[in-house]
Amino acid sequence: MTRTAGRPARLAVVGGGVAGALLAWRAAGSPGGASVDLFTDGAGERADASRVSGGLVRGFEPTAASAGPAAESLAEIRGSDTLRAWSRYRETGALYVLPGRTAVREPVDVVEAHLPGSAEVVGGEWVSRAFPFRELPQDAVAVVERHAGHIAPHALRAAALRAAAEAGATVRTPAVAAVTRDPGVRTADGRTLRYDRVVVAAGAWTPGLLARSGVAAAGLRTKHIQYSLCRTRLAGLGSFVDENSGLYGRPWADGTFLLGLPSDRWGVDPDGVSPDAGLARRLADSAARVFGTEVAVGRTVAASDCYHDPAGLQLRSLGGGLHTFTGGSGGAAKTVVAASRKAAAALSD
Numbered sequence: 001m002t003r004t005a006g007r008p009a010r011l012a013v014v015g016g017g018v019a020g021a022l023l024a025w026r027a028a029g030s031p032g033g034a035s036v037d038l039f040t041d042g043a044g045e046r047a048d049a050s051r052v053s054g055g056l057v058r059g060f061e062p063t064a065a066s067a068g069p070a071a072e073s074l075a076e077i078r079g080s081d082t083l084r085a086w087s088r089y090r091e092t093g094a095l096y097v098l099p100g101r102t103a104v105r106e107p108v109d110v111v112e113a114h115l116p117g118s119a120e121v122v123g124g125e126w127v128s129r130a131f132p133f134r135e136l137p138q139d140a141v142a143v144v145e146r147h148a149g150h151i152a153p154h155a156l157r158a159a160a161l162r163a164a165a166e167a168g169a170t171v172r173t174p175a176v177a178a179v180t181r182d183p184g185v186r187t188a189d190g191r192t193l194r195y196d197r198v199v200v201a202a203g204a205w206t207p208g209l210l211a212r213s214g215v216a217a218a219g220l221r222t223k224h225i226q227y228s229l230c231r232t233r234l235a236g237l238g239s240f241v242d243e244n245s246g247l248y249g250r251p252w253a254d255g256t257f258l259l260g261l262p263s264d265r266w267g268v269d270p271d272g273v274s275p276d277a278g279l280a281r282r283l284a285d286s287a288a289r290v291f292g293t294e295v296a297v298g299r300t301v302a303a304s305d306c307y308h309d310p311a312g313l314q315l316r317s318l319g320g321g322l323h324t325f326t327g328g329s330g331g332a333a334k335t336v337v338a339a340s341r342k343a344a345a346a347l348s349d
């Protein structure tokens with residue numbers, strides 16, 4: 001990071017979700033760490049993605065490129081008493097079901113490299129015997145993952161914010177009105193502050209903030225995400241994704257399962273998201289068909305996230321000392337631990 005001799009580099013992180021909080025903690029806490037200002041507009045108060053996230057974590061993803069960061073993050077959480085406690089990691093096991101003839105060897109090898117003994121490839125018939133799936137193509141391929149489970153991204157964010165402050169970071173509460181490539185930050189109370197690097201980690205608010213700042217949004221866009229807390233019996237099932245039906249979920253609390261289906265609402269305003277009743281009905285129908293059991297949809301939770309193609313939470317340069325750290329595309333809870341470590345290292349180069 002560009003620095004003037006004798007003083008630590010000055011870094012501004014905009015956004016106090018799990019991405020910004022972990023990046024600030026990593027950057028402030030590293031040897032010779034930066035002087036970090038973290039700008040939040042009330043993180044934890046509003047229903048940002050980190051507050052409502054389902055928190056499913058696993059190593060397996062359908063490609064080796066996407067499995068790497070997820071497996072690396074999960075291994076790091078499991079290997080650290082601090083991160084286990086901060087994130088409230090629970091091992092429930094996971095099942096990832098794919099259409100027939102999908103090649104999974106390469107991503108499974110990536111998971112095994114980080115989490116030895118965790119992942120196993122099984123067939124559709126085996127899944128139908130072991131788990132409550134009634135409708136499943138018999139040639140389906142599935143990956144069973146022992147060490148997968150869920151975390152609480154909101155708790156992880158809160159702990160990282162406390163640790164960042166203890167490591168010397170300053171948490172500033174005026175919202176950021178605009179960012180500049182100088183690089184700088186203009187706050188809602190009218191002040192302009194200059195830094196050596198500015199990182200926008202404002203999740204689904206990132207494209208709007210960049211547009212207001214006159215900076216091209218570089219392929220970032222928002223998407224609606226929702227899940228419902230459903231009363232249903234799915235004995236023996238932990239976290240799961242079924243690409244054949246689109247369903248995903250995890251056990252929530254007594255007799256309740258978090259169940260979701262992907263939304264097709266793009267370009268949503270993160271301040272104007274509300275539950276999509278049609279999607280909740282499709283979810284109930286799909287779940288009843290796939291599991292052959294009654295599914296009573298309870299509370300539906302809706303929010304939005306920042307997507308990037310290709311997907312992945314990582315540091316991206318916008319030129320002139322301005323960066324984004326977002327684009328996790330509905331999956332940053334499972335990659336943020338490793339991604340924030342790499343982003344902080346790249347910033348300190």
Ligand SMILES: Cc1cc2nc3c(=O)[nH]c(=O)nc-3n(C[C@H](O)[C@H](O)[C@H](O)COP(=O)(O)OP(=O)(O)OC[C@H]3O[C@@H](n4cnc5c(N)ncnc54)[C@H](O)[C@@H]3O)c2cc1C
Pocket residue numbers: 014015016017018019020039040041042043044046048049050051052053054055056057153174175176177201202203204205206209225226227301302303304305325326328329330331332333334335
């Ligand atoms: C409903 C839902 C379920 C999900 N489930 C999973 C899951 O099971 N597993 C998984 O891996 N991922 C999941 N995700 C994705 C994951 O939770 C998100 O990718 C992750 O939480 C994003 O974190 P973030 O810090 O980038 O953004 P956010 O958590 O949205 O935080 C952005 C922060 O920036 C602040 N901000 C915005 N604008 C400004 C400004 N101008 N100035 C200052 N601050 C600002 C906001 O207030 C907010 O606090 C889910 C997401 C959603 C929405």
